[in-house]
Amino acid sequence: MTDSDHLTVGPAAPDDGAVGIDGKFAASHVPGVEASSYELTDTSMYKRYWDEMPCYLSIHDKDFRIIEGNRRFRRDFGDGIGQYCYKVYKGRDEICPNCPVEATFIDGRNHPSEQLLTTASGVQVPVMVHTTPIHDAAGEVVAVMEMHTDIEEVKELQRELHQSEERLAQLFEEVPCFITVQGPDRIIQHANRRFREVFGVGIGEECFRVYKHREEQCLSCPMMSTFETGRTHDYEAAVLSKDGEELNLLVTTAPLRNSDGVVESVIEMGVDITQIRELQDQLTSIGLLVGSISHGIKGLLTGLDGGIYMVNSGFERDKPERVKKGWEMVQRNVDRIRSMVLDILYYAKDRELIVEDISLPGMVDDLRDGIKKKALDLGARVEFKIPDDIGVFHGDPQAIRAMLLNLIENSIDACRMDSEKTDHVITVVARRAEPFMTISVEDNGIGMDRETREKIFSLFFSSKGLKGTGLGLFISNKIVDKHGGTIEVESEVGKGTKFIVRIPLIARPSTTPDGELAGGAPGLGI
């Protein structure tokens, strides 16, 4: 290289302080250093710097031949000087697509890119490439210098980052709870696999539509509170799956902030606690049952206590009427104990129906005498209006019998409690009305107000004070329901009550495949 070949590396401005290929540095690029003291005139000095650079340096002519290379280049690419760069660096037979050297020849600018080079010994080296034009005295780009910096370490870090991102994505996908990310517009931006499986796709839809099948936003929204306060919120929610199944979720919301600390979205994590809630409900039921039984026993004890007092004091004072009354009281309460125990057993053991043909006249014949006597003792008459030719229907005789007895005993109680009227009648009517057998039990006892009427089939609800456990009508309702039938009540305070039971003539029990009563409380198995 001679003075006449004066070349300048860098953008096309000969005096801008770039490095001249002959080794001259412009002083303005070295602050605080005298220009004269830093002038590099010794070519060997430049050569040393060139060679010692900890990267691959190569200079390419317009034909893409490598015309110069530093020591590291020569070490790894051997006798590449004079050969095509694409051959040396990549083992190719033609110019690489998007060649940065070519681009620099065209526009005189740096074209940074990432490349994978293959050394002479076949080792692949990921590099960051920078190109810079070399101008002649006229400002023409006559060559391009390429600098390749080894980015193996950066690549390794990138790989690790990628792996960790993948792990996080996998965690997000596979974690056994429901996760969604919503924006302030309540639209679900991300959702994990479990969420998508249970709630459908959901992404791009508003959360209240997906979680709750609502048309408008929820009244109280913990997610929006998190947007407003930036704090996490925990709450319990009843939501609906895509199939309409109700789930109880324990939900936590947490803010997702951008680099300025502004809450951009909110992540909602929901844990399915439906089974826990069901267990709790059952435990509550057991608690209520125990309370209800204790309450019932207290009532029975009061009755027995009273009966025994009357029997004893009647004997002492020689008052046979009082003894009779007292003894009846004892008998009544013993009957109540029996019926309460049966109710509890029925409730505790959710037995399957044993369906057979039931002849109502036959069943009532068995009950008639006992019922009539019990009613008469309390001053009420029971009339049965059941045609002999009514035919049979499908049902569990034991359950239907218990249900009938329960309704009739309720009516007897309603009459006993009524002191306004003197003549009390209970009428049991059966009628075959395809496709049902309709049985009604009507009394002219105390009757019920609306509130009582609406609650009578609820578990543990009793209008009888100490006398009731709140199990009888609940179980009657359950029996009818299990037969696929319905039970209705009409009642008015002071006038009386009528229960109307409809049972399909042909059995179509409303049981689920696992034998649990559809819509009713499951047996507690206690």
Add this chain to the structure above:
Amino acid sequence: MAVKRVLIVDDDPDIVDYLGFFLKDEGYEVSSANRSSSALAALDDFEPDAVIVDVVLPGKSGLDLLVHIRQHERWSEVPIVVLTGNDAIVRNNGENYLAGFHLKRGADLVLAKPVDRDALVAVLSKLTGANESN
């Protein structure tokens, strides 16, 4: 001294029979009402010296009746014994919540069912002054 009168307000005929016989045996004159509305009329007719009220009654509860009697011009001072089957259920640190609840509303005493007859007689005797002549 005149025989003391006790009005029993309970919708359960068995309880009315039982307490009625028992209190008559103890020397009281007894009348009964099976609901709150008839109890108010019975107060004026029977003019009792004490009233026994069950908490659970059809229509207005025994509690409503209690409050009503305490606001009544003539009967605001009549001794009232409340009978309840719930006394043992609600307790807090040994304090009987429910009894306190009824007492605050004007009951002179709250007795649990099944009734302790000796306690009932002792209380009625004290409240009506039945044994003052003895």
